[in-house]
Amino acid sequence: MLSFDKVNVTIAGVHVLRQLSFTIAHGATCALIGHNGAGKTTTVRTIMGFTEMTGGLTFNAENLAKVPPHLRPGLGIGYAPEDRRLFSAFTVEENVLLPARVGKLSAAETARRLERAYMVMPELKELAPRPAGSVSGGQGKMVALGRALMLGTKFVILDEPFQGLAPVLAQRYAEALRRLRAHDPDIAILITESNPKLLEAFADTTLTIERGEILSTKKRDGASHIMAAPAASHTGDRT
């Protein structure tokens, strides 16, 4: 499905990604693990087209390097950035629906995807009328996931979703991911995380990245798509 082939990214003269090569298959739940500054966010931003890269990057055999960033979500890629990045001028529901409006999805398709987002995260329904700027950090992560799900029909990228979540919210988030996996066994999910233990139980493939290089690729034997909730988050909910 997604393939990095010797991808290099240089930002302000610093090699952030070096000869990065890995693949993510249909239906895979892939964890990208690394310390701060290892290149996790640059990797996902490269998938979304926000970096200047060299090397090969394909998605479903399509050369992503030739697809402008704003057309990549249309390929079925949903992206929830690390710091939520909701549009505070809108309500939660408007944030979730905006990708469908921009993509000019039919009313039926929009309703289907919204229903899916609500199925994955029932909390979103309660949050729907609230201004996006008023939700807490943890709730914002849920909204960002909901927004990503409106586009992520084939591939969902979650950049450090557990970062800063209180344990109870991390638990809910993990449950949401489990519901997503059960509902859509064919979509691929890429989750970045700095704590290697947190995603051990989630992922069927764990990539460890360090200084922009993949250090190891670990596949879980008999990988199950059933995910367990994390025992606890490493930091508290900051907002």
Next chain:
Amino acid sequence: MDSTIAILAILDGLSYAALVFLVSVGLSLIFGVLRVVNVAHGSLYAYGAYMAATISLLVAPISPWLTFPALLIAALIIGVFVGGLLETFLLRPVYGREEVLQLLITFAVFMIMDNLQRLIWGVQPIFAAEPVRLLPNVSLLGVTYTSYQVILLPLVALGTLIGLRYFLRHTLSGAVILAVTEDREAATAIGINARNVFLITFIIGATLAALGGALASPTTSLVPGMGTDMIVLSFAVAATAGLGQIEGAAVTALMIGLARAFVIYIQPELEVLVPYLIMVIVLLVRPMGLFGVNKVRKI
């Protein structure tokens, strides 16, 4: 100050504020979305005025009433073509570069356009006051004023404010502009083509500047340098309101327009000073402007 002078000052201020608002709201909109302080905005105002006068003088012999649509057509020609060309060929290559580079480019464009304006329209004053003459005068407490200036101009400004608010808050295009304003990358990640949004926003902003010029053209003689005065004043309004603040620009334009008008009658030599004095005082107390907010940008 007797009541007649006070009423005259209010009407002067209202009329002038309407024009300043149109120009400054365009400047503010462009800054809010593109984060570019467009120094060439004053040139778009001047070109709008000259283009309106040119078309008005052409169509007036056919029917003087055609001079009204001529104002709008002139604004659209300048906003869409000149604004579109500026954004596409001069600003687009420097997005993401140092802000000083963007500022220098728009300043260079301003200088070039100022000289081109002299080449195209010459340096002699141009008069095209037909629209003002066509509309009747109005009397208010013994003061007679042109309805073009005290009714039409404020109505256009009010309509622009309401229309712009509606466009941004209740249409998909407006929502897309707001999304790009707040977070260009997050907007791109949901499928928004930020480049197109930049172009459309710049054209809207440029058209508003040109509309300000076009509407001003029947009320004054067009001379070289008129764009310079307006860019400085509209920048003062936009900065006082808080760059990127549409409603704030309307209130501030009114405030500065009225203050300037009153000063003209009370102490004329302070006319030029007053808008900038207000700006300096406001920015010293509130560096983000009267209506500005820290960090979170709005348009």
